[in-house]
Amino acid sequence: MKTCFAALLCAVAATVASADIIVQSTTSTANSGLYDHLLPQFEAEAGYKVNVVAVGTGQAIRNATNCDADVLLVHAKASEEAFVAEGRGVSRADLMYNDFVIVGPAADPAGIAGSEDTEAALRAIAEAGALFASRGDDSGTHKKELQLWSAAGTDPSAASGAWYRETGSGMGATLNAAIGMGAYALTDRATWLSFGNKGDYKVVVEGDPDLFNQYGVILVNPEQCPSVKVDEAQGFIDWLLSDAGQSAIAAHQIGGKQLFFPNAN
Incomplete structure (x- = not known):
């Protein structure tokens, strides 16, 4: 010393x-x-x-x-x-x-690419049983996600472990998990732009005023x-x-x- x-x-x-x-x-x-x-x-x-x-x-x-x-x-x-x-x-x-965005795989199993209606997109994900990766960590992004699900009239916790997967991790780890399993995810745009492991993923939902951050x-x-x-x-x-x-x-x-x-x- x-x-x-x-x-x-x-x-x-x-x-x-x-x-x-x-x-x-x-x-x-x-x-x-x-x-x-x-x-x-x-x-x-x-x-x-x-x-x-x-x-x-x-x-x-x-x-x-x-x-x-x-x-x-x-x-x-x-x-x-x-x-x-x-x-x-x-x-x-x-x-x-x-703002927040929803990102997803090129295959887009819920058929939501290009949507500006977050509530409709989340309902489509739930109805299709398409995988969705949630941070599940009480972060600002997680809080926003839960608000959006509530506005969509959907309780994803009922599907926890099925199509709704909670990582309990930060945004980068959750994006990696989402891409690994082919799941949709909500992320803030700044993290997405700086994220280096996008694979074939793209922004599928954006432009909704409810996604303001x-x-x-x-x-x-x-x-x-x-x-x-x-x-x-x-x-x-x-x-x-x-x-x-x-x-x-x-x-x-x-x-x-x-x-x-x-x-x-």
Whole structure:
């Protein structure tokens, strides 16, 4: 282990380390390379590091509830608003959006390719008994999927283990499982665009307003979690919501396609 040879250097090192913050985040923002794009810009300006813990939204919220976070950045608005209403977060702000899509094999056993009607597509999958891979992990994507099934008047849990397969895994692992078994899957578009194992899969359902995917950012409440580094965490949030941060989000692309669309108020 390196040692500090001067008290001043030790003090500076301790100050810098104490300024680093933890962001509990949904996996899609990490898997799509968004943080690799954003954080070097922010950290060069701010002088402290942002450490991202990328998990499903439900787990991210639980981690933040347990005070293992300074900032929460996820995509399940009702759960985010409940987090704030319970006093766990100071306030919530819209940050950016993209959309969800349903992907499936070229064979398209449910005959839904080209549809913009998610409810009809899900009913067709259920009626055909076509395989569907669900994350089943309480993530933002899983929460959205369950909302969509409910709107379609279908309870897929009745077919759990039959045509409805719950992976209990992240988005990348679920897509790999779906492709391996020839199943449909719901995914956020950013993860799909950055996913490298598409095989013969394609987007089969898109363009439905119900597939809108909003991301929010929240400062964890220091009254509930005294460990929160309020100034540094708020500094990161303010930058994300600023013109500079919003422009940086808009500039993130894969293959010439924009992955997230800033919409901070």
